[in-house]
Amino acid sequence: MPRYSAGSAAANGLVNCTECGLVSDNTVLICPRCNAKLSVRRTYSLQITLALLSTALLLFIPANLLPMMITEKLGQVEYNTILGGIILLWKEGSEPIAAVVFIASVLVPILKFIILFYLCVCSMSRDAISAKARGHLYRLTELIGRWSMVDIFVVAVLVALIQLDHLLNVQPGTGTIAFAAVVVLTMFAANAFDPRILWDKPLTREDQDSARN
């Protein structure tokens, strides 16, 4: 079995520049058009992705347990975590907004963790669903990752706006830093992952059958 998928640039002794998309011979080390380093596949793609992803997963714990926002109202101090803030929004009757925040700051990160871990595991072993579907999953993570930042921006706006001393003031909690780090790290992880390796391993029987027909 050849290592690279049939018909790919790599299988033809060529290398595609990840920066500018110029195809060069695989003996060329630096892209002649944009001076980027060339490699047939991103080096240590899986290792880097997994490392960043595990770090993000660890930080996801304090991001959810530590307060995102500390509100002081007439001397009473209230600590709000991500989930706490969402529940509060829901109880106050703004269900759609609560849903938006829930999707952006809970669902999206979790989905991203699951998809990226799954893709990493896939490219290490055989799996049932086709490379095409996995490619779509990867594009999904690239697309949705940034939206998790919403919660950070909400806190930033509220903190900047509400500073009425002891009457009412809002401070960012330690959770914000952890959460921002989770978002940034998962974005780097998605960047480090090389989707081309999804096509490289031997195809499954289904794929081979469909290719033959």
Next chain:
Amino acid sequence: MIENKQYVACAHCDLLLDAPVLQQDQFSACPRCGHKISRLRKSLMAQLLAFGVTALMLLVLSSCFSLMTMNIGGNISDISLWQSALNLYFDQYKVLSLIVFVLVVLIPAMVVSLILFFVLMIRINVRPKMLSNILRLIFGLLPWAMAEVFLVGVLVSLVKLVTISQIELGFSFWTYALFCICYAKVLSLLDRYQLWSWLSNGYRHA
């Protein structure tokens, strides 16, 4: 140096393909994974310039006026785009302020101005060596420009505040919203294949 201008490879699955020869408004996609490779748009350069300049002006406008004004029992406070980052800085929340400033103001502004610079240089047919670095920088910065995410963040905080205070959206909010629309248009016009081929082959009127 070996350059294979007759081939392209899909960035997502590495399938080797003939370089797309497109008619106007046609696009080419990878037959194996469906990744879009290029799209030849009508007057791409003019559109990029128009929407880029508009976006930049709107961004400058947005940083001049207030984003929203809050009134709690006579205590009025308002924030501008700058203040949302700067207030935080002076209140000792330096990391948070840096995140907001970089993702919401700095990177979107950089992306738009770099695109304008690049397109203008191609237009006047001056191609200094750093132009390829600029193009790389543009595509590298893209995922980190979070203007539209910030806009949603402002809306969510608006809803949170509506129950406890009188709140009004400022002029800057609307210009920033318009900026996001223009910015999204610029993003949808950005085409890796076309822009890089302008750099290596020069721009010809389509």
